[in-house]
Amino acid sequence: MNDIKKAAQLIRDGKVVAFPTETVYGLGANALDPMAVARIFELKERPAFDPLIVHVSDLEQLYGLTPDRDPRIALLAEAFWPGPLTLVLEKTSHVPDIVTSGLPTVGLRMPDHPVAQELIRRAGCPIAAPSANKFGRISPTEAWHVSKNLPEADYVLDGGPTRVGIESTIIGLRPDGFVILRPGGITREDLLGIIPESSEAPAPGSPEAPGMLASHYSPAKPFYLYSEALAGRIDPSRAGYIRYSGEIPLSFARVITPTQTADLREYATRIFGAMHELEASDVDVLVAQPVPENGIGIAIMDRLRKAAHDWEAGAV
C-alpha cells in the first residue's frame, strides 16, 4: 500500500490509483490518456458533466496544459503552491475533453504532499484526480475510507490521514481579480493578501462551476445540521453528534469532537473522518453542530450544508 514506484507504473499503464494529497485522497489517472480518465468516471459513478482537477508537480508541466501566461498565475503559485488552491485556466489541446467535461478551461493545482508529488514525478505525466469516493459521498481523508468505498481501484497508496482535510479552493481569474468558484483550504483572506477579488460574482449553477451541486459529500445515513427544530424530530439515543464547541444539547449515543480548542483548521482536518466514523458505527442518524462562518469555516459549512441537503429536503 505504499509502493510509489509501482503506483507510478500503474498510472503509466493507464490504471487508476488512489493517492493521498494534503486535502483529501484522490483517485488518479494519467490526465493525457482519455481511456484512463474514463475509468475514473466509471469507478466513481461520476456524471460526465463534472470536470476533474489536474495535478501537476511543477510550473513547467502546468504551462504545457494552459496557454495562459497571466502573471497572477506565478504570483499565486509562489504564495500558495504546493497547496490547496486550484486555478481554472484556459486549456491547451493536450488536455482531453473528458477531463474538462468539454469545457475550454481546466482546473490545475500542485498538491502539497510528498507522496502525491513523487507519484506525479515518477509517472511523468499530469494526474487527473477527483476525490476517491463514489460520486456525491463523503470525501476520504484516510486510506481505509478509500478501500472501503472504492475496492475497484487498481491500487491505494497509504499516506496516513490528510493534513488539510477538505478540498482545495477553486478560483477563476477575471481582469479585475479572482472569483471563488468553490471555498476550500485557502481562505478568501489568504487570497486577498496576494491579489484583489473581482467585483463579478460567479453565477450559481453556471457552467463556470459545474460541480457545485447542492448535494455532495453526503453520508449513506441521514445527516442533519443541528437546530432546535431538529431536536424534537430525532431520537438522540440512536444518533451521533459531531460537536464543534459548547454544551452537548441532547443525550446522543455517540459524540465526536474534532477539535478541543474550537480551532476551525483542526476541525476541517477531521470532519470527513468523523462522518466516516459515524457512518460506519451503530447509530442511525448523524447530526453536526454548525460552525462559525469565517475563514475556513466558510468551506466547512459549505460541505456540511451539501452533506445535509438531500436529507433535510426529505428527498431520500
Ligand code: AMP
Ligand atoms: P473534486 O471533485 O474535489 O476533484 O473537484 C472537482 C471540481 O472542480 C468540479 O466539481 C468543478 O466544480 C471544479 N472544476 C474542475 N475543473 C473545472 C473547470 N474547468 N471549470 C470550472 N470548475 C472546474
Ligand code: MG
Ligand atoms: Mg469530490
